[in-house]
Amino acid sequence: MTLVEVMIVLxxxxxxxxxxxxxxxxxxxxxxxxxxxxxxxxxxxxxxSEITDNATYANRFxxxxxxxxxxxxxxxxxxxxxxxxxxxxxxxxxxxxxxxxSTKISRLVGYYRDPNQVNGEAPVRKFDLTIxxxxxxxxxxxxxxxxxAQTNMEVIQLSKNVGVQNLFYNFxxxxxxxxxxxxHRTNTGQNAYQRAANTYNFTVSPRG
Numbered sequence: 001m002t003l004v005e006v007m008i009v010l011x012x013x014x015x016x017x018x019x020x021x022x023x024x025x026x027x028x029x030x031x032x033x034x035x036x037x038x039x040x041x042x043x044x045x046x047x048x049s050e051i052t053d054n055a056t057y058a059n060r061f062x063x064x065x066x067x068x069x070x071x072x073x074x075x076x077x078x079x080x081x082x083x084x085x086x087x088x089x090x091x092x093x094x095x096x097x098x099x100x101x102s103t104k105i106s107r108l109v110g111y112y113r114d115p116n117q118v119n120g121e122a123p124v125r126k127f128d129l130t131i132x133x134x135x136x137x138x139x140x141x142x143x144x145x146x147x148x149a150q151t152n153m154e155v156i157q158l159s160k161n162v163g164v165q166n167l168f169y170n171f172x173x174x175x176x177x178x179x180x181x182x183x184h185r186t187n188t189g190q191n192a193y194q195r196a197a198n199t200y201n202f203t204v205s206p207r208g
Contacts, residue, residue, distance in 0.1 A: 034195035058094035104134035124156035158183035
């Protein structure tokens with residue numbers, strides 16, 4: 001074979017290899033995106049199921065601005081900084097009353113966006129506290145310490161608020177509307193290979 005023929009063959013081989021590599025990269029891109037999308041859908045199903053089950057047996061709820069912002073002080077007196085009807089916050093606390101004494105709290109289950117956000121995105125975490133013996137103290141005094149914000153169980157890898165509304169919305173003081181973008185990355189860190197997102201909307205009503 002002449003040098004020209006060899007160069008032509010090599011050029012054709014390079015084009016073929018380049019095409020195969022492009023196809024492989026595109027396929028890998030689609031695979032990682034589909035994997036992340038499946039994880040988003042899994043998060044939606046599991047979160048909906050869990051929060052529905054817990055709310056079914058809760059007597060009432062409080063919504064707070066965030067995990068670290070749960071009190072307000074007026075004239076030297078500290079109160080629960082809970083959101084009124086029509087307001088939203090990034091922490092929901094489901095409150096369970098003692099069956100033998102409805103003036104006392106026996107359990108608290110909370111869901112909140114991790115205060116440590118990156119570009120407005122943060123995991124959703126959960127805590128579940130059994131109050132024994134039951135207590136008639138204010139809810140905020142029974143909540144986990146703010147220092148535990150990053151140590152509680154993660155239930156959603158990443159979430160992002162939609163517009164100006166926070167994760168949990170107090171709907172007429174009777175129901176909780178949950179709205180956010182749920183995001184999943186195929187690996188962790190700032191340089192994640194691929195990620196998928198979907199808008200999550202859900203309403204739940206504690207029985208009390």
